Amino acid sequence: LPTLYALLLESIAPAGIYALVSVGLVLIYRATKVLNFAQGGMVLLGAYLLFSLQGSLPIALRIIVLLIVSGLIGAAIYYGLLDRLLGHSPLSIVMMTIVLSTFLEAVVGLAWGQDGDVRLLLPVSTGPVRLPGGQMIGANNILIGVVAVVFVALVGCLLRFTRVGLSMRAAADNSGLASYRGVNVRRTSAIAWGLSMVAATLAGVASGSLNGVNGNLLDIGLAAFPALLLGGVDSIVGVCIASAILGFLGSVIQTYLSADWLNPLMYSILLVTVLVRPSGLMGTPETARRV
């Protein structure tokens, strides 16, 4: 059986992917008070965007183009759908995100479905590297961890130290008051959706480099919800901690039981969290009551 060290190494990639997706969900929740069930569709779309750019531009440029396009798509989803549903019942908005996920899945299937299962080319070799202690691990696993940490740190800095970030925090805290004080709440919401789509794309690329790009990427969106709820739907730090915990737990489950157990057990954790402590590890209690 693998050692604790090996299990920890193995959990880097899933934890990183959970963190990317769930931070995206937090951004969307804070800005628009919506749990986005379409995040999986966005992950899928992002991964296929990079796949379709493959071989066209130098790799660094390709990634930049990819992230810009992703951001624009996220903002477009906000302006095209969410913004128009403001004032409708939450019921309509929940169902909109559920149906949007199906729609994105179908569009991706129509556009790229014939290409089958493909593997993304990344700027680093995906070969194994030897770590101190003699463990072997795929280089992309480490890269995923690094990308997740860097992305979350950048988002944190954006929120903490910039003017845009300040207005985003103000809008998240109380959108009514913020707009009286001259914050353009629609714009901060669009930025949040754009950033969230960027995170989804990164998660899609990360996962695609591990297991190939195919329809299964859709499931990543739903798989991140236990981490989101355990961490607290409005806490970036909380969901990162929860992602690390559940990433590790996931590797343990896969090692000692089997992959079948992953979803039922993770969602049981979610159910218990939601019933016992709806605000999660670090969320604000008022938020949980409002949902």
Added chain:
Amino acid sequence: MHDPVESPETSVAELIRTHEPSADASAGTTRGVSKTSRRIALAVGTMLVLIFGLAGPGADVYVADFALLACIGAIALNLLTGFAGQVSVGSSAFLAVGAFTYVGVYRFGGLAIAILASALLCAVVGLLSGLPSLRLQGFYLVLSTLALFYIVDFVVEKIQFGVGAIGGFVLPGAQFLGWNINSDKQWYFFLLVTVALVLAGSWNLKRSKFGRAWVGIKENELATRVIGVNLTSMKLTAFTFSSALIGIQGALTAAFVQNVSYDNFTLDQAVSYVVMILIGGLGSVWGPIIGAAVVTALPTVISDIGTQLPSNIGTTVSTDLANIELAIYGAVVLAFLLREPRGIAHLIERAVTQLADKRRTRGGEEHDK
């Protein structure tokens, strides 16, 4: 264009005054269509449905059987989501429970016993799955029904592999109280009666104390509690009724296709029921029927169109049928949510009412009474 369906701020007084909060649908006889014309329309509709069953082409009757099965699930989900406002993606979990119950009990008395057993078991599971709704709303509730789906899916998979039926269970023809139901036509009439009963049930429920309480919960929980409705029992009855019905549908589907396997029950399937009630018209009695018919018939219609098209486009259509279908109904639902959240049922209702009004003003007073 942008008239919101339900304002969340419905006042208590308003709720007490109008026992029928969605009064737009059944406007009565003062305006719009008279009772007689409604009855005539219903009779003509029934005739057409019966003639189709007797004389319709075999392949179409087969599709219609699936549409009728879907009607049950859509009506059931409409009770929960359309009336009581509780969103659920748990439909396929209850379908699975119903189908596996049929596999377990059909030997002991055919469909009749299986229907009872599935309804009971699903009512219990539904009651349990409704418990989180007492504390959670909206988004959180969707997550708890998602948890239900994953857990049920896991359990039925383990059961199926546990008894060694790797490829699924193959079932014999169905029996209902001694009658053999074998052909698609026999199923058609059997299901027609079932759907009629379920529809009548939902029609009556909407106007019962349950229906009013459910609509109240959907419109404004606090106000509903203030006027003395027991939210706990009302929410749980919505879950129980709805899941029991979906369980029955699961058993019937298993008996009809004569094959049950855990991987037939997917999240996409659950979403398709959400789509049905949204397209048809949330909270309307006829909406789920329309939605179920549209969503079930769409693949057949698309592939029929595909064969008419030039061969190169035609092959694309036939290979990508599932995605085209999903894209179309995804787009249609998004459009409906943005433009007309009350769905097709409301569009029809409005068109018919306008037509009747126009005719009445032209024809003078003799049409009134």
